[in-house]
Amino acid sequence: MEKTTEHSLSDWKLLAENLSHSLHLSVAPIGIAFLDQAPTDIPAFDEPMSLPSEDGRAGRVPASCVLWVKAATATFTTSPNDHGNCSVGRYTHGLASFTEVADKADIAALLESGWVNDSVVGQIPAISTRAKAISYGPLADAAFAPDVVLLRVNGRQLMVLSDAVPQLRIEGKPQCHIVALAKEYNQVAASVGCALSRARTGMGADEMTVAIPGPRLAAVVEAVRQTAAVDTVVAKYAADDARRFKERP
Template sequence: MWNIGGSTVDHRCGDDAPFSQPFRSVVPPAKQKVKAAWLVFRISLTIWCCAEWPRVSVPSWGATQQFVKRIRMESQSQIGELLDLQKNPVAIAFRDQAPTGIAKVDTAAVSGCSYWAHAAQGRTFYTDAADHYGCPVGAHTHGIELPEQQAEELQGLVGTMVELQYIDMEEVGQLPQLSGGFGFAVYAPLAAADFEPDVVVLSGNPRQMMVLAEAAHAAGISNASSMVGRPTCAALPAAFQSQRVVTNLGCIGNRVYTELSDDELYFVVPGAQLGTLVERLRVLSSANRELAGFHAGRAAG
């Protein structure tokens, strides 16, 4: 004992201290049973999860990619709805190998652009080089090496065009052409395409093309090239290789083979730029509807 300031202080420690025994909390028996039951449950759940995990269905990375691609394509296919297009936008892809799960075209067409019309009608198919021999000019723009007979036809056709002063020889040498060789081309309506398109071909009236051109300009992917762009099939390599949109009035051959109406023209979009274009198109199509009402009100006085 110590006496400090008249007060007695117990300085003992260890076993001699009055409160040397450690403090122990007393847990009621009922609560102990609950804690034990909870521990057993957690252990059982862990064992069950370990046993069942191999049977849990987890989407593969490939399936996830397909899902994401599908969502993106559904969004991009809204382009037809935004513009109220009467014909399906056509997705076209150029591949080194024949696609799996897609049938080859049953009959070769007389022109390469005829396949655009087939796809716009709802068909999905692919072509090889021989399916384009019927149109030597189209085969040339697609980078297809022609057999001797078709090569002679191409020379004869070009000679006729030059003689008619439809084109000159200098223009022929400047035609856009797919580089890297041609393997296969895959065609499908855009909304049904489960592949990544290299180009998307749209056809519509001048009012619809106006909104598309405005959206392309806002997206920074417009092209200052001429809208003549004959032959029309040259618009595919022009858009694909420049990664900019191409507006094309349609050549006379294309209009005959595809039955493009007199009040329609083409708009070709690089597939990689389609998402960007659709984003701006949503804004511009809405803006044009609002402005149409505004101008109609002013015109009515």
């Protein structure tokens, strides 16, 4: 396991820049912080609250994962109620127990469709402590120290990460549980995505996500830098070698 360290806000900005450069990210890394109280120096997320559903669900976004998209270009703080529309996200983010969401219509729809079953639902990783606020924003803006750094990656970028972090977990649905794996279990985890999240976020078909524990980020960035450099050498060799096939009679 990589060594964990503390960083100043300027360090987070530099780490974000180095990670984006090494992986050639098209979407900048975002930071996520789970807080005991709302910060006074970060604006509240202020999109209008939705009308409540028949089962009482409401939120400022359709699901917590939608905030990942919005945080690519803005820094803000959310309250637990802002996350209230998606019962899966509320559970994985530690904002509700499964007992509290088990009777919601969205959970019923997922179970009835066969997307998940009762035995799987109870084993989905979740954050164990209930935050009073969750802050989001571009890591390069360094407005706060993140508990989790989230990346949106393509297949090539995930290839580099999987070589750089041998313990990388590759997960499936629901996509948001990788945040819990990073925050609660100190694991670097990737998700191939899920139909629920892709429909709500509009993420591209070629996009996946990776969650990195904040304290492990420096070590991960250094490992990525070294791996990307080696891959560049190997890719150049392969390209040079392939010229023989273009030049053959």
